[in-house]
Amino acid sequence: MKKNQSKISIKDIAQELGLSITTISFIINKKAKNRISDEVIQKVEAYIEKVGYKPNSAAQSLRTGKTKTIVFMVEDISDPFFSSVAKEMEKLAFDSGYKIIFCSTDNKKSRAIELISMFKDRQVDAYIITPPEDFQDEIEQLVSENQIVMLFDRFYRDADYNYVVLNNYGSTKRAVEYLKNQGFKNIAYVGLKTELSTLTDRFDGYKEAVREANRENLSLLISFDDVKSEVGNKQFEEFLELHPEIDAILFATNNLAITGLKILKKKNIQIPEDIGVITFDDRDLFELHAPAITVMSQPITSLAKEVISGTLKLLKRKHSIQDKIQIVLDGELIVRKSS
């Protein structure tokens, strides 16, 4: 009674109740209707409840080929945006009986390949991926192997995959137009030097907005690795010196904004008097900042909801040759003191 209690299997239940394994299995899987009498069903269910039986998931996986596990391959799980989404996703998935495994690529292609290879061969039912740069071949490969793949945060405009992303183009355009309406004339864009759709779309939105306003394109693109380094700082400082006419800046990511705000503070530039500021992604830091920073915020909860419900929908499908799930959500402008 001490050591043996460790595990109770379907077989034990069958033996105890004088039934066959098949019968128990049918009942557990709700396939007992028109096969097994209500009386027996009740008896078995009561017994299962009583002893707290839980099926062994390894055995289930082996037999069915499904693991009830979803991988969420993210750029960086310690980034507040991704970790907030992750938290919401986790909850929704768990309630549907799925576990989520998170992993960070740091936007490194090699790391991402490594991770996918770890999960290959059916250890996982679906992949939710924020692909690093130059990753379309790997996505294509995964899809061609009939894996379920959902892209998140970034996607490939020319290819037909499942995705949930922000309307980066439109949201950026709206942000620039807001700045314009506030009376700012020379609006600069500080973004990342990358081919990720998230950032190229934001840049395109900016360019279109300034074009429509007959204004000059004043932009600085910093490479991903330099954002938090001295190199990035220097580039930003030089950019400011080169363009004294700038009276507002749109930062394309929260990390860029943090770097930028440090420099602005250092140079004693007043916000919003000297330069107005707006940035992507809300963080409590921006609310607390002096002055509080206007942001284009991503709808975390809705994004998470769409990603999970979409992925679960894909998991339920019999044939993969159906319409793709493609969701685009708008950002929300939260106006504060900085612009």
Add this chain to the structure above:
Amino acid sequence: MKKNQSKISIKDIAQELGLSITTISFIINKKAKNRISDEVIQKVEAYIEKVGYKPNSAAQSLRTGKTKTIVFMVEDISDPFFSSVAKEMEKLAFDSGYKIIFCSTDNKKSRAIELISMFKDRQVDAYIITPPEDFQDEIEQLVSENQIVMLFDRFYRDADYNYVVLNNYGSTKRAVEYLKNQGFKNIAYVGLKTELSTLTDRFDGYKEAVREANRENLSLLISFDDVKSEVGNKQFEEFLELHPEIDAILFATNNLAITGLKILKKKNIQIPEDIGVITFDDRDLFELHAPAITVMSQPITSLAKEVISGTLKLLKRKHSIQDKIQIVLDGELIVRKSS
């Protein structure tokens, strides 16, 4: 060649090479020495490499009872402290062939119980847990079922479990002493109303430090649910009004500090001229704040390293009746302008 390629098993390899399943398995598991000829070993390894065979983990789990999975049950995965630790942990664990499943309890006992029940019965090799309040019985239960349990961030002083925690008592004491040495006289403590060791130890450290300095205990404890609400704001404001003598505040968590800084700003209290500030946990927000905030920072990387290496050590043990793994790390004081 198209559909059948889906999976390749040990059996296929055995057949293809005219060997037995056993032989292949031995070679894969490095148990072939003194059993199988080098020639055969080489041939098999080459073939495995060539076809890119990966063992089916469900079958392995079923047979061995191990899932190569660790659960990290955390208070809130979207909290920067926990998500930073999570990221480091994930990396270390993955490199040892373990997957990590994260989940958030929101410090709710009921949610934690729910989650544990989901993972019960060997779906998981080990639990890393930041227990919510009043959770010792559940931990005890888990341990008594011979599950591997590692407590993180908080622990039970009177019970003998595995844990990795910060030296909260000593770190807080040091922080107070630093304030004292900086010339602050009336040092207040703003903490959480909770029995979690993390917070009680910090409070104890504070009390001891002011006692040694023959100073008054000026403290406010806010309950967890009120921190980000109006109730919390009001309590803090009243506290300040009640104690105009306060010239420095130690915040016990970053969330408390954020709330507090908002109020201080609203009341136009100058930092550090009117009141000096120091808080637990470093966040980029504190560095960027005007003025930059002095913090008692937790050694994220070391904490993650200790947790994972400790857990892996436990996983390797044959007998659970060995010494517990109990690690206590010191915080690092990062001095900035606020004190």
Add this chain to the structure above:
DNA sequence: GACAGTTAGTAAAACGATTTACTTAATAAA
């Protein structure tokens, strides 16, 4: 040349579920 000892390998029983293809008894239809 008989015996033990080593070397190189294999057969087969698990692990715990799911599922197909039965059996048997009772009922309804002809």
Add this chain to the structure above:
DNA sequence: TTTATTAAGTAAATCGTTTTACTAACTGTC
């Protein structure tokens, strides 16, 4: 009474590993 139909349940194969307990051939020793 015979036959077809339905209801209620079960036997056994299978998923892909790991591992125990073997066999068979060879080597060396006395």
